[in-house]
Amino acid sequence: MSQRRNRLAAAPLIAVLGLVALAGPAGASGESVGGCMAEHLNEAIEENHGDYEHTLHDEGVQSDLEKCFDAPNPILPETNEVIWGALSFGLLFFFMAKKGFPAVKGAMDARAERIASDLDAAEQAKIEARAVEADYQARLGDAKGEASRLIDEARGAADQLKVDLSARAEADIADMRERAAADIESARQQAIADLRAEVAGIALGAAERVVQSSLDAEVQGRLIDAYIDEVAGSNG
């Protein structure tokens, strides 16, 4: 991967170096006006054997000097530039076609393949996510159903418990009421019995005192005699 990236970076660098190395001098096809005039003057002076005055008044020289003021064609480059440019272009094209384009194409293909793979993976992930979501929804639905069922069961159990507790409480209340009534009745009976015993005790105590006061020796003797007669009268 890094090798491909290095090749891609080296391709434009090689092209620039080629242009710089193979480009001709700037003035080859369009030198300056002064230079042109100086070149023509030097040539004319050499032809006239150093006679400056004659050279300056020579019409041919003046015509050549005036040509120096003519502007080059702005559209059509110089022939050497065309040659150098064509060679550079061809060389660059060759290198690009041989090295750069396959590298770029390989990188593009790899990128496209990676993007396609990523897209496939994304699609797969999306499908899986949808499956997970569907499963989640199903589970959620099941959980909701289970929760609803549990709530219904709990509510039913609570209602049943409420009914049971109410019935038990009513039974307890009835039992307590019954026991309380029984206790009250028992206490009443006990109170009546106690009162009766108390009254009887008082009455018997009074009777006993009366009997004791009335039991003198004579009465005691008669009671003993009566007892003896009773024993004698009984038979077994």
Add this chain to the structure above:
Amino acid sequence: MVDSRVGAYADALFAVAAAEGNLAAVEDELFQFAQALGSNDDLLATLTDEAVPAVRRQQVVEDLLDGKASATTSALVSMVVAAGRAADLPAIVTAVVERGTASRNKAVATVRSAIDLSTDQRSRLEAAIHTSTGKEVEVKVVIDPSVLGGVITEIGDDIIDGSIRRRLNQLRESCR
């Protein structure tokens, strides 16, 4: 062990009384003393207290019976108390009485009454019991004020209750 000891003492007392020739009187006096001892907790506690010297306990007995019982009776009771068997005296006396009545071919009829019975009443009661039960008995009277009036007769396990107390108790039961 206790029964055999009581029996041995009863045999001894019976033999002494018989030897002295006043068995019936000694029996009766012993019976009266045993009844008094059974109804008097303080007297019983005194006569059974080991901390009290035997001489002192004998003196108490002699003081109680002086002029009220025969010398034989006083001596026999004193002997039992000095031996430290005062607590067994009622059972010993009962055994003596049973031996005496048995020697006369009779049974003991314990009579509880608020007052003592006259000699006539005793003989009439013995005759009435004989008529009623067919048993020859000798009446032993126990003075018991709680009877109030009338008589309660016990012959062995048989009880003939003609007391005012019983009638009052019946009345009390009927009031419940």
